Amino acid sequence: EVQLVESGGGLVQPGRSLKFSCAASGFTFSDYAMAWVRQAPKKGLEWVATIIYDGSSTYYRDSVKGRFTISRDNAKSTLYLQMDSLRSEDTATYYCARHALYYWYFDFWGPGTMVTVSS
Amino acid sequence: IQLTQSPSLLSASVGDRVTLSCKGSQNINNYLAWYQQKLGEAPKLLIYKTNSLQTGIPSRFSGSGSGTDYTLTISSLHSEDLATYYCYQYNNGLTFGSGTKLEIK
Numbered sequence: 001e002v003q004l005v006e007s008g009g010g011l012v013q014p015g016r017s018l019k020f021s022c023a024a025s026g027f028t029f030s031d032y033a034m035a036w037v038r039q040a041p042k043k044g045l046e047w048v049a050t051i052i053y054d055g056s057s058t059y060y061r062d063s064v065k066g067r068f069t070i071s072r073d074n075a076k077s078t079l080y081l082q083m084d085s086l087r088s089e090d091t092a093t094y095y096c097a098r099h100a101l102y103y104w105y106f107d108f109w110g111p112g113t114m115v116t117v118s119s
Numbered sequence: 120i121q122l123t124q125s126p127s128l129l130s131a132s133v134g135d136r137v138t139l140s141c142k143g144s145q146n147i148n149n150y151l152a153w154y155q156q157k158l159g160e161a162p163k164l165l166i167y168k169t170n171s172l173q174t175g176i177p178s179r180f181s182g183s184g185s186g187t188d189y190t191l192t193i194s195s196l197h198s199e200d201l202a203t204y205y206c207y208q209y210n211n212g213l214t215f216g217s218g219t220k221l222e223i224k
Binding site: 044045046050103106109112 | 160162164205
């Protein structure tokens with residue numbers, strides 16, 4: 001059974017950093033591109049970043065470029081998101097999501113981790 | 120590509136046939152998926168590549184469309200279909216629509 005479990009969210013002050021992770025199981029992690037998708041409170045879904053199967057290419061939405069870094073450790077089947085220079089508008093639930101094999105839609109999602117950026 | 124979903128709120132009765140719309144600002148070339156998100160839960164994939172039903176999803180859900188206009192249809196609404204539905208395009212960039220909230224009368 002495919003499982004994605006995020007951890008490491010919490011309350012952080014504006015301008016500070018936070019790194020959280022997503023532990024994957026039930027599939028060959030190193031075969032799949034992975035992504036982070038976020039959802040601000042009572043708002044819609046927003047793609048944040050994607051990393052391809054071997055970590056050699058990464059993609060970001062414009063509003064997080066230069067501030068967020070997506071990475072992966074295939075030996076540990078774990079996905080990461082390093083968030084720097086956090087802003088109040090980064091407050092959201094962050095979901096770890098698996099891209100379908102060879103396609104860019106998401107076929108499995110984790111339950112999400114909440115990040116609140118506030119002083 | 121921007122996606123516009125309509126209506127933003129839909130109220131329907133159990134057993135009704137329900138149609139949700141998603142319109143792209145450019146041709147999506149059928150690279151469109153639909154997600155269901157129940158309150159407090161992560162999104163779930165329903166449909167990919169316009170009309171392919173994800174494994175385990177009930178056959179009352181179906182998708183159609185082409186070019187810029189796409190539709191999700193629920194043939195006979197069940198009470199457990201109460202959720203917000205998002206369309207998502209992966210033809211040019213990765214973007215979600217703003218969602219249609221489906222209420223049960």
